[in-house]
Amino acid sequence: MKNIITCLLALSVSLNAVETISKRASEIDPRAKEHPEIDFVFTDKKGKPQDMQNASVDLRVKAQGKLVIWLMGHNAALFERLNSYGLHAIQVHYANKWFGIIPAARRDDGRTLGDIRLEAATGEDHSDLVSIPQPDGMMERAFQFVKWLAKEHPEGKWKQFLSKDGKGLDWDKVIVSGASHGATTSARFAKHQKVDRVVCFCGPRDNYESWQSLPSATPGNRIFGFSHVLDGGWTGDHYCRSWEMMGLNDFGPIVNVDKSAPPYENTRRLITDADVKGDDKRAHGSVTPGGSAVKDKDGKFIHEAVWKYLFNHPVDQTGTPTAPDPDCVKDQKK
Structure with a gap:
């Protein structure tokens, strides 16, 4: 007893x-x-x-x-x-x-x-x-x-x-993070205020804006992004545009996490093409834990390692710089 x-x-x-x-x-x-x-x-x-x-x-x-x-x-x-x-x-x-x-x-x-x-x-x-x-x-x-x-x-x-x-x-101890418009506001805020890290899920967007290329209080190596390739923000080149304007290509290539393993070439730009049954709206929310996230046959989320990487990967460990993607449309007003 x-x-x-x-x-x-x-x-x-x-x-x-x-x-x-x-x-x-x-x-x-x-x-x-x-x-x-x-x-x-x-x-x-x-x-x-x-x-x-x-x-x-x-x-x-x-x-x-x-x-x-x-x-x-x-x-x-x-x-x-x-x-x-x-x-x-x-x-x-x-x-x-x-x-x-x-x-x-x-x-x-x-x-x-x-x-x-x-x-x-x-x-x-x-x-x-x-x-x-x-x-x-x-x-x-x-x-x-x-x-x-x-x-x-x-x-x-x-x-x-x-x-x-x-x-x-004490903003040096703060990580700002969000999804969709929350990701975009996180990135915009980090341009203005230095923070420890930024984690953007399905973002940033604002595809006609120029703030992404402003001088940044938060160094680019401290900014991480993760999105699904069927998300409208990806198919519309909103994410690749913002990532490049913020200079994230200086810290590694775009890496498909479903075809790679941690530390994902030490990059800051992560994507997934996990099966969301062709649903772009589910794709948008699939990159965060929750009902839209993709699970394996045992019912476990497949992106646990990605989420851990986004919030914990040492910011001084960066990937090989890559050239801007000529297929990513930067001027979306044309």
């Missing part, structure tokens, strides 16, 4: 070692505001909270001392893997529902999308089309969340991600 109790206690500790914490942004920071003009609200019509933020850490795993900020809806399967790598992870709610307000004449002018993305990320005035104050931008929402976590969940050791002066995050 004593052995059984001991085993049950050990199991309880093991299960509780993965700490998942959720808290509404509006409860963390009273300065947080709704922006109904872009359908950015705290509750939906049924009263369900829309500003929930999520954080998780696995206390059983040796911590790397790095924080992943995920710029999409919460992905529990992804967070489980991030935590298993020794990474802390948070998902923040910030004012990013601006797509529907952009006039058609401005949408494709080559600058508007990037400016709005940067304002949504920083809470600083970069665009004349939106007004996103600092408390509603990603940077401040992430800072306030981590500060709250440091106080309310000290066992998670979140304080290590605060800057020495306590006025923001």
